[in-house]
Amino acid sequence: MCLSKNEEEIEAxxxxxxxxxxxxxxxxxxxxxxxxxxxxxxxDLPELREAxxxxxxxxxxxxxxxxxxxTDELPSIIRVNKRGYRGWKEAHAxxxxxxxxVQDNPLLHxxxxxxxYCNDSANYRKLEHTWKVxxxxxxxxxxxxxxxxxxxxxEFEAELxxxxxRGKVLPKELLSYSHMNQVDTPLAKRMLSLASGDSVCLPxxxxxxxxxxxxxxxxxxxxxxxxxxxxxxxNVQGLIEAHTSVLDRNLQRLEMSxxxxxxxxxxxxxxxxxxxFHELNEAFPSLLDSNGNRKTFEAFLNDVRxxxxxxxxxxxxxxYNFVQSSAEMAVKWERFxxxxxxxxxxxxxxxxxxxxxxxxxxxxxxxxxxxxxxxxYYPPNGWNCRCTVVQVRKSKYPATxxxxxxxxxxxxxxxxxxxIFHFNPGKEDxxxxxxxxxxxxxxxxxxxxxGKIKLAKAVPENELCAACKLLRCIxxxxxxxxxxxxxxxxxxxxxxxxxxxxxxxxxxxxxxxHIGHNLDKDKGWYETTIQDVGxxxxxxxxxxxxxxxxxxxxxCEGLWDxxxxxxxxxxxxxxxxxxxxxxxxxxxxxxxxxxxFFPNGNFSAENFQAGLAKFNGLKGTSQYKKFDxxxxxxxxxxxxxxxxx
Numbered sequence: 001m002c003l004s005k006n007e008e009e010i011e012a013x014x015x016x017x018x019x020x021x022x023x024x025x026x027x028x029x030x031x032x033x034x035x036x037x038x039x040x041x042x043x044d045l046p047e048l049r050e051a052x053x054x055x056x057x058x059x060x061x062x063x064x065x066x067x068x069x070x071t072d073e074l075p076s077i078i079r080v081n082k083r084g085y086r087g088w089k090e091a092h093a094x095x096x097x098x099x100x101x102v103q104d105n106p107l108l109h110x111x112x113x114x115x116x117y118c119n120d121s122a123n124y125r126k127l128e129h130t131w132k133v134x135x136x137x138x139x140x141x142x143x144x145x146x147x148x149x150x151x152x153x154x155e156f157e158a159e160l161x162x163x164x165x166r167g168k169v170l171p172k173e174l175l176s177y178s179h180m181n182q183v184d185t186p187l188a189k190r191m192l193s194l195a196s197g198d199s200v201c202l203p204x205x206x207x208x209x210x211x212x213x214x215x216x217x218x219x220x221x222x223x224x225x226x227x228x229x230x231x232x233x234x235n236v237q238g239l240i241e242a243h244t245s246v247l248d249r250n251l252q253r254l255e256m257s258x259x260x261x262x263x264x265x266x267x268x269x270x271x272x273x274x275x276x277f278h279e280l281n282e283a284f285p286s287l288l289d290s291n292g293n294r295k296t297f298e299a300f301l302n303d304v305r306x307x308x309x310x311x312x313x314x315x316x317x318x319x320y321n322f323v324q325s326s327a328e329m330a331v332k333w334e335r336f337x338x339x340x341x342x343x344x345x346x347x348x349x350x351x352x353x354x355x356x357x358x359x360x361x362x363x364x365x366x367x368x369x370x371x372x373x374x375x376x377y378y379p380p381n382g383w384n385c386r387c388t389v390v391q392v393r394k395s396k397y398p399a400t401x402x403x404x405x406x407x408x409x410x411x412x413x414x415x416x417x418x419x420i421f422h423f424n425p426g427k428e429d430x431x432x433x434x435x436x437x438x439x440x441x442x443x444x445x446x447x448x449x450x451g452k453i454k455l456a457k458a459v460p461e462n463e464l465c466a467a468c469k470l471l472r473c474i475x476x477x478x479x480x481x482x483x484x485x486x487x488x489x490x491x492x493x494x495x496x497x498x499x500x501x502x503x504x505x506x507x508x509x510x511x512x513x514h515i516g517h518n519l520d521k522d523k524g525w526y527e528t529t530i531q532d533v534g535x536x537x538x539x540x541x542x543x544x545x546x547x548x549x550x551x552x553x554x555x556c557e558g559l560w561d562x563x564x565x566x567x568x569x570x571x572x573x574x575x576x577x578x579x580x581x582x583x584x585x586x587x588x589x590x591x592x593x594x595x596x597f598f599p600n601g602n603f604s605a606e607n608f609q610a611g612l613a614k615f616n617g618l619k620g621t622s623q624y625k626k627f628d629x630x631x632x633x634x635x636x637x638x639x640x641x642x643x644x645x
């Protein structure tokens with residue numbers, strides 16, 4: 001288990017620890033860092049203090065620093081620079097963007113130092129800990145961690161620990177550089193296990209946030225019955241994607257074809273989506289109290305925390321282990337298929353005292369890959385099954401009679417009365433069968449996966465079918481989007497006129513900047529920030545050439561998902577400010593999308609609606625135009641999307 005304390009206790013400790021920070025955003029980051037560290041087995045946090053660590057400039061000054069105790073009896077301290085609050089978010093987002101840091105929470109980095117100290121306090125105090133990192137593959141470190149990780153051994157360990165706590169699965173070679181391999185502490189063993197993908201720390205910060213955001217969507221749903229359509233909401237999709245990301249960790253460390261990876265990822269998404277549907281459906285009745293009155297959101301969220309724990313901690317751990325085994329066996333099958341029936345396949349158990357007797361009966365069963373036996377009894381054959389299959393020479397290991405093998409298989413899976421585990425992940429290209437704890441038996445024969453079993457008793461079959469269809473449709477659209485942007489990326493990366501070209505394989509995000517694009521001296525960071533936010537959320541954002549000979553200089557910023565867009569700052573966030581920002585975007589004749597940026601974190605849905613109303617009052621004048629879309633961006637999030645009514 002990764003949990004050092006229960007969730008209620010973790011939340012209380014995190015809030016108390018961070019309460020010394022006066023800045024709201026930095027305090028939230030401190031809370032986040034504390035929660036993550038506590039969930040990863042840190043028993044006691046170092047002392048947190050606000051301090052004046054000197055002026056912050058572009059190249060100098062620390063926003064936070066870790067000071068280890070001079071002895072094990074003296075406290076370790078993390079100091080947070082009060083002078084660094086301004087520009088805190090942008091500075092660290094840029095550091096991640098350009099590969100300087102592995103993640104954007106500097107306090108989690110400092111807690112990475114603390115973990116290093118906890119693992120071996122004597123080594124941490126040695127002078128050698130500040131020596132430059134040597135005898136490593138620097139390109140590998142930069143790719144998976146950051147340039148900062150190469151500063152010295154202390155920073156390497158801090159960046160490594162921060163990456164692990166963020167859920168990254170890392171190459172064995174990179175992990176071999178860590179001092180954690182030389183210490184024998186439960187914490188070091190746990191961190192290395194998490195980093196290798198052998199284990200998972202739950203609850204996961206992203207899943208917890210995703211659950212809360214999804215519950216907000218459910219809370220604000222209108223009508224007296226649960227609407228399946230909310231599965232398409234971006235915040236509900238956030239929970240699905242967060243859950244999927246946990247399962248996808250298993251795929252990161254395995255070598256497989258692109259097609260296999262794509263199909264297994266899809267399987268994880270569909271499974272996570274159906275699971276999310278059950279969470280929402282189960283939570284829906286809790287919206288009302290015993291008198292039929294709607295609860296406050298706080299009361300509702302408190303009442304559904306049990307659902308979160310059940311699905312996203314207890315169940316998710318077992319699901320992670322199953323997907324881990326399924327993915328490994330799918331990769332093996334892909335390799336076996338390359339050889340056809342040249343070799344036989346042999347079933348093997350872990351051969352220890354933990355092997356289930358019914359699985360032990362299958363040990364040594366040998367058949368060619370084409371035998372139907374492998375369609376029904378290929379591992380994993382149950383939750384936490386550790387069985388495997390290996391290739392063997394036919395001359396050395398003759399085939400088991402088919403009927404005998406099938407009888408042994410039936411005996412091995414006799415406890416699987418519903419037949420859930422009768423599937424081959426490699427042949428079906430799935431980590432989880434269509435028939436699983438969130439569906440019904442008929443899903444085995446249905447391409448769109450419908451139904452319910454024990455966990456879905458309260459769900460009408462037609463609703464579950466509709467949810468399955470919707471999720472698959474969403475995924476198909478996402479895949480089309482990814483393929484389209486992948487193709488565009490292939491062209492842009494070869495074009496000398498574009499720089500900073502990047503593509504996200506997971507969500508299809510694409511960004512590029514034409515060498516002729518003119519960034520404003522003072523507010524050019526508005527454009528690069530919204531570009532990064534759009535990219536993060538899976539959009540294609542290309543800052544195009546801005547030729548000086550365009551009529552009255554009214555060229556747009558570039559293309560947002562193939563539509564021309566313009567950016568305007570809404571510094572004050574007032575309704576008048578928002579109206580004026582929209583007027584600016586409308587002044588560009590070709591603009592189809594208006595992107596409003598709120599650099600000071602003062603977005604208000606009420607002010608936006610009021611400002612939009614004022615802008616709409618300009619209809620019939622040259623200051624107005626009808627946009628296809630209006631995006632409002634604050635921090636790292638798209639906080640509002642307005643489509644034409």
